[in-house]
Structures are given as C-alpha cells and as structure tokens.
Amino acid sequence: MIQQKNGVLSFYFQSNLLLRIFLGLVLGAICGIVFQNASGAIEFLKPFGDLFVRLLKMIMVPVIVCTLIVGTSSISPSHLGKVGVKIILFYMFTSLFSIIIGLSVGSVLSPGLGLELAQGAGVAKEANAPTLVEILLAIIPTNPFESIAKGDVLPTICFCIFFGIALAFSRDSKKEEISRAADTVFAFFEGMSDVMFRIVGWIMQYTPIGVFALIFIVFSKNGAQAFGPLLSVTVSVYVGLVLQVVLVYCVICLIFKLSPIIFLKKVRKPMITAFVTRSSGATIPVSMETLEKDMGVPRSIFGFTIPVGATLNMDGTTIYLGVCAIFIANIVGVPLDFSAQLTIVLTAVLASIGTAGVPGAGAIMLLMVLESVGLKVEAGSVVAVAYGMILGIDAILDMGRTSMNVVGDVAGSLVVGKMEGKLDEKVWQS
Numbered sequence: 001m002i003q004q005k006n007g008v009l010s011f012y013f014q015s016n017l018l019l020r021i022f023l024g025l026v027l028g029a030i031c032g033i034v035f036q037n038a039s040g041a042i043e044f045l046k047p048f049g050d051l052f053v054r055l056l057k058m059i060m061v062p063v064i065v066c067t068l069i070v071g072t073s074s075i076s077p078s079h080l081g082k083v084g085v086k087i088i089l090f091y092m093f094t095s096l097f098s099i100i101i102g103l104s105v106g107s108v109l110s111p112g113l114g115l116e117l118a119q120g121a122g123v124a125k126e127a128n129a130p131t132l133v134e135i136l137l138a139i140i141p142t143n144p145f146e147s148i149a150k151g152d153v154l155p156t157i158c159f160c161i162f163f164g165i166a167l168a169f170s171r172d173s174k175k176e177e178i179s180r181a182a183d184t185v186f187a188f189f190e191g192m193s194d195v196m197f198r199i200v201g202w203i204m205q206y207t208p209i210g211v212f213a214l215i216f217i218v219f220s221k222n223g224a225q226a227f228g229p230l231l232s233v234t235v236s237v238y239v240g241l242v243l244q245v246v247l248v249y250c251v252i253c254l255i256f257k258l259s260p261i262i263f264l265k266k267v268r269k270p271m272i273t274a275f276v277t278r279s280s281g282a283t284i285p286v287s288m289e290t291l292e293k294d295m296g297v298p299r300s301i302f303g304f305t306i307p308v309g310a311t312l313n314m315d316g317t318t319i320y321l322g323v324c325a326i327f328i329a330n331i332v333g334v335p336l337d338f339s340a341q342l343t344i345v346l347t348a349v350l351a352s353i354g355t356a357g358v359p360g361a362g363a364i365m366l367l368m369v370l371e372s373v374g375l376k377v378e379a380g381s382v383v384a385v386a387y388g389m390i391l392g393i394d395a396i397l398d399m400g401r402t403s404m405n406v407v408g409d410v411a412g413s414l415v416v417g418k419m420e421g422k423l424d425e426k427v428w429q430s
Ligand code: ASP
Pocket: 278, 279, 280, 281, 314, 317, 355, 356, 357, 358, 359, 360, 361, 362, 363, 398, 401, 402, 405
C-alpha cells in the first residue's frame, strides 16, 4: 500500500477517512468563503479536483460490470422456487416505489434550487428528447463491448444482467464440466470485483483532497449561500427515507396483517447497525438474528432472502439516487424533463441492483445515473463540482440509505415468511 511508516503521510493515512473527508468539506467551505473569487487559488486547486473526478470515472465502468455480474449470478436458479420468485418480486416492487418517492420528494422540495453554478454549462443536453419506445429500445446494446467501452450506462447494465443470469444457469448445470467452467468464470469476476474495490479504496484516500478542492471552488465562487443546498439535499434524502418506511413498508405490513408498530420496534437493531456500519453486507448477521429470534421467520426463508437482499435490494440507495440527480440537475441549471425522469427510474432501479452492500458504493452508481441523463461528470465541468458537493456529505447520506436498504430486506423476508405460512406468530407477538 501507499503508506509510509513515519511522517505527515502516515498521520494522513492512519487518521479516520470519514473524518478527513468531512474535514476536507468544512475546510474547503471555510477557505472558499474567506478567499472570495480568488481566481489564482481556484486555478491552482482546479487540477486537484479534476484529478479526483478522473480517478472516479476511471473506476466507474469496471466496478459496475464486475459487481452486477457477481450480484446477478449469485442467485442460484435452483433456489428460484416459490420463495425466490416472491422475494424478487417484492424487492423489485419496493425499489420501483422508492425511486418514485425519491423523484417526487426531489421535485417537491427541489434541493439545490437557488444555487445555480452555471446556466447549463458543461452539460450535454440533448436537443430532441427521445420517445419512450426509443428509450426502452436503446437499453438493448447492439454491441455490448462498444457500450462498455463508451460507458453507455443502460446498455452496459442490461448486458451485465443478461450475462449474470446466464452465468447463474451455467453454474447450476447438471453437466459437471460446464458448472465447473462457469464457477471459474464466477470466481474470475468475484476476484475482479475485489480488485476494483481495492482501487476504489485507494481513490477514497484521495477523496479529502479532491473534496477540498471542489468545495473550495464552489464556496469561493458562491460564498456562504452554498450551505443551503447541502442542507436541503440531506433533508430531502431523509424525508424520502421516512416516506418509504411509512408509505411502503408499513402499508405492506398492514396488507399482510402484520403490525407496523411491532415491525418498527423489532427492526431497530439491524437498522442501527446499518446506520453505523454503512454496509448492508456487514449487517447481514444482525438482520438474520433479528428475523429468527425476534420476528419468528425460519432460517429456510431468510437464509436466501437476506443475502440476496443485501446484494440486490437497495431501496434507500434508489431514493438517494433520485434526490441527488434532481439536486445536481437543479444546481447546474438543467431541470429534468419527463423522459429524463423515466430514464432515471430505469437506471436507478437497475443501478441499485449493481450497488455492492459496502460503504459509499451508491456514490459510484450516482455517476452512472447522471451519465444516463446527459449530466456527464467530466473533469472541470459544473456537474463534477456539484457531484463533489454530494461526496462531501456522502457519509451522512450513506448512513440513512443503508439503514433503509436493510429495513427493506427484513420487511421482504418477513412478508415472504408470512405468505409461506412459516411465521412463528408466538415469537412475532412476543
Ligand atoms: N452503503 C450502502 C449499503 O451497504 C450502499 C450504498 O452506498 O448505497 O447498502
């Protein structure tokens, strides 16, 4: 690793990363306010921000390809019996609601409105909006390698999902040589995924500097009025998360004759664990224990539904993607029209499938969602600056969205347990 034993660098690398990113944000804002319109400083710091954006873009497509393939191919088709189909339908249904909630909250609260960094500068907005049929057809790549090379988001996701599902079937093949070969392909992508996240980890070490540079530029050009939008995006994401609990999970509980009060009381443990770890993956054991000991759902159900949920079901991340896309569109002065919002619905739901259950993964997916609506995060563009603002507060947003990701997984497991008639009512009521 790029660590040194002594000196300033070792102090830098050994201190808490989250704290450093937050410090980068705060210092960037303070220095920006102190040095108003300091063109010399802005010019000096710009390459530091650009470097950060280029590093993120470098890793975006490789991370997405690997995690999506690993995610979709982890579901064994032989498990896709009644329970599998039910839980996947549940996850898809709730994800669709969450993006609708995210976009609605974003449209109503309009985070970022009022701080226009530039009138659409640096934004590749298409002159003629495509029709719905064109949007849907364009999802199917005519040449997947070209789509991957060009970083075309939806066709890339589409191909990776096809690939992942086909790989899952091959792994499940009765012919041993085929399943062995497919396992090797799976192990390759799993290994690649690990390698990509290692690189993400290194890039994260540079995040405090990148965030400092990008935030400095925002505050130096706009002064203290840039604080409002950051607060408004945080409030919007959390309002969306609360609405998801009340309008989706609580209503589903009522439909299945399960008390929402009991659910909310019992789901607190995994929810808090997810809040502090910011990782659905790390919360798996706590979710399982809660389902078994506190809710009365048998292992035969949650043994499948929770790992699948922690990999594929990210309702909180979907809300975050919707709100942040609107926030960034507002900040760069390009409101999202209906077809752009529809594209976000598709991309966010699919991107959430490819989001790994680890801290900060959603922020990489945000890059994709933005690209899909022509808000390209290019070095030096206003979109990149707006994206940097989100990254500065990403930890706060990640805590909330990860909690909701986990609550969604637990709710799905509970409902499927009830549908299958396997819920131990005595434990549930206790
Ligand atoms: N941290 C989230 C999770 O583990 C993923 C994300 O960053 O959105 O569920």
